[in-house]
């Protein structure tokens with residue numbers, strides 16, 4: 038069994054090189070850091086129960102150093118309190134929204150500006166119309182012919198026609214003539230008046246045929262046909278009207294289908310591009326009159342005065358621009374909060390704020406509830422102001438329609454809008470992209486509604502099925518309501534009243550029904566897809582998770598609790614790593630963290646290949662100790678931390694925290710976990726104090742306990758004097774310190790610190806170490822770091838990762854004594870004299886091994902006992918100037934040498950690491 042009690046502090050005279058943590062007897066070099074707690078202390082811990090000896094003498098050492106041993110997860114406060122969490126998030130969101138008042142004000146004001154614009158346009162239109170005459174029906178109420186017609190025959194017609202010029206600028210002339218020879222003559226005369234823009238219809242009995250066109254600019258005598266060849270001319274008629282409707286703008290044409298002395302079957306066609314068809318009654322009358330002349334020996338005179346509007350009371354011209362433009366503009370206004378809500382949700386998603394809240398224990402249903410309340414409130418305030426200003430500006434749209442239907446539509450549309458925004462947010466991870474798409478959606482659907490949907494709704498023949506289809510799309514169901522409000526106030530309507538809102542004409546109740554159902558569907562879809570759709574962060578559930586009993590009862594999902602069979606060993610694994618596997622299984626105290634054959638594969642993505650980031654990792658972190666994760670860049674440290682904290686799901690294997698499995702009980706784990714991620718995840722607009730208050734409340738702190746914890750946290754990281762500053766105004770180091778304080782608040786039982794001291798000045802770093810030191814024993818700490826001195830100062834145990842694999846594990850001094858063969862000599866020579874200095878040292882101590890040679894500084898490892906220390910001193914002091922040595926020194930081997938050996942050395946057959954080549958810049962680059 039290992040003797041851990043006799044470690045001595047020696048620099049040169051120790052020859053202790055055996056490995057530790059396994060069965061062979063071992064002495065240690067102590068760390069050069071006097072604060073360091075080496076394994077000797079660990080083994081002396083009172084809490085350690087006597088390890089059981091197994092058959093092969095393997096001793097599963099318990100490294101726990103806690104003040105109060107936890108024997109089961111049931112002893113931990115893992116319960117979340119809905120009220121506390123709601124209170125925490127509500128206050129945080131309220132403060133945050135208040136700080137965002139400029140943005141929020143802009144969002145509220147934008148719709149109001151559109152309302153104001155509408156109002157100004159209406160004022161301009163009203164002023165224009167005020168100067169125009171109103172219209173009223175003439176007092177004698179005689180209908181006026183739209184086209185005055187003359188019924189004349191032969192030469193008289195032409196004379197009459199001439200006289201009428203100037204009186205009736207557009208005239209119809211009916212010529213009852215059986216004299217064929219008269220026609221060309223007639224044509225010539227009429228053509229002479231063409232520039233007067235007289236409209237003639239030459240219509241002689243002998244011309245009655247398939248067609249006779251009525252042309253505005255030239256007399257329509259084209260290939261006159263007689264009754265004899267009527268049947269062949271339909272093609273000509275079609276050609277003429279089809280081909281020449283633009284170049285020769287006929288207003289209309291007759292199609293005499295079946296005309297003889299007994300029949301008068303006629304179609305009257307008119308050119309919709311040139312005429313609104315008001316001439317048609319007159320034209321029809323002319324044709325009938327001609328026929329009567331033809332068939333009757335004694336023509337009957339049938340007078341036709343023309344057409345006229347109904348008599349009505351005098352009324353000034355009015356143009357209700359607001360009501361007419363209303364639905365088209367309101368569809369934009371009512372949808373404008375959509376991108377705003379999208380932005381709100383996506384901001385916290387993209388910045389990982391949602392994930393950090395989750396990792397700190399916030400329940401997601403509370404998150405969605407509070408986010409819903411704030412999103413809806415922003416919408417409601419904005420829309421109420423639109424309504425208020427619309428009423429102040431006397432928009433008929435808001436005054437004539439009853440307040441209740443308007444309120445109901447605003448109220449329910451808000452719910453649909455927020456649910457729909459939540460639903461859309463699932464598909465985006467970048468705030469900017471989501472917001473831009475949101476605006477495109479608002480304007481795209483607005484334009485579509487104003488053009489296509491408006492026409493469909495306008496059409497009286499639109500079937501119910503089309504209305505149903507329209508109502509399925511959220512903006513269009515809103516447009517249906519807006520359209521009804523407009524229809525009921527324009528053209529002398531009285532507006533939608535409470536009594537008429539549900540009738541078959543308005544169907545406001547049906548529209549509200551659509552909104553409610555869709556709001557529920559989109560909300561359920563949003564929450565469901567958030568749970569199952571793969572995204573950048575978060576552990577996703579099985580698509581059919583809702584079919585499991587555990588989902589409805591809240592019990593543990595038994596199907597996920599299959600025991601992970603920890604492998605005995607993995608091929609090529611060093612002995613200490615293999616022994617750690619065994620220790621996890623056999624140690625007789627509950628471990629704060631057990632990582633059990635954890636693998637993480639990142640799938641191929643955007644041209645990058647699939648990446649095995651963590652390979653069969655197995656290790657245990659005991660209660661109350663600080664465990665250091667060292668490793669080269671990209672060796673999988675942060676990935677491991679992310680898997681443990683529930684940011685990513687492991688591909689296989691699992692981890693347990695105080696016996697709670699990350700696959701099934703991550704919610705409970707989050708309540709006893711504190712985390713400081715690699716990046717600072719903070720709200721730019723909240724102060725340090727507000728951050729700590731928020732996370733403290735989530736962890737169920739309240740009252741004086743909360744105040745004390747917040748004050749202590751701020752003081753510990755030296756931010757108590759920056760109380761009023763928002764974190765966005767912090768320096769990088771201050772942000773880092775705040776992140777650490779957030780991770781430590783609320784008495785967590787395990788804390789994950791991912792490079793906590795990055796960017797800190799030496800003073801702040803020393804303060805931070807003090808804080809972390811003071812938390813040891815209260816909780817287990819997993820510290821990811823690149824700073825060797827930090828790990829040496831804080832960690833009782835260390836694991837070194839290379840390429841996703843754990844390469845060695847043990848106490849700091851244990852590793853140093855195991856991997857270093859002696860002590861270290863450093864020499865720094867002037868540029869160009871490095872070789873000479875190196876040669877001198879190798880001649881002096883031939884057993885020395887050059888470890889690193891970078892920027893003129895060479896580091897050697899010198900075995901203990903190879904030379905007297907006093908000889909080294911005298912040799913260097915005497916030859917310093919001659920060899921151009923600027924600096925030199927002797928030190929005990931440190932973790933750094935261990936790291937270099939493990940990271941850049943090769944593993945020998947005995948599992949030890951050998952450095953063949955000294956580390957130089959070119960070696961590192963290779």
Ligand SMILES: Nc1ncnc2c1ncn2[C@@H]1O[C@H](COP(=O)(O)OP(=O)(O)OP(=O)(O)O)[C@@H](O)[C@H]1O
Pocket residue numbers: 639640648650668669670671672673674675676677715
């Ligand atoms: N989201 C990701 N998608 C794909 N690959 C990833 C992702 N995150 C990390 N990786 C890859 O996984 C490997 C391990 O990365 P990780 O961030 O865990 O390393 P690390 O040890 O924390 O590095 P560092 O010390 O630089 O922070 C790297 O090769 C990295 O490129």
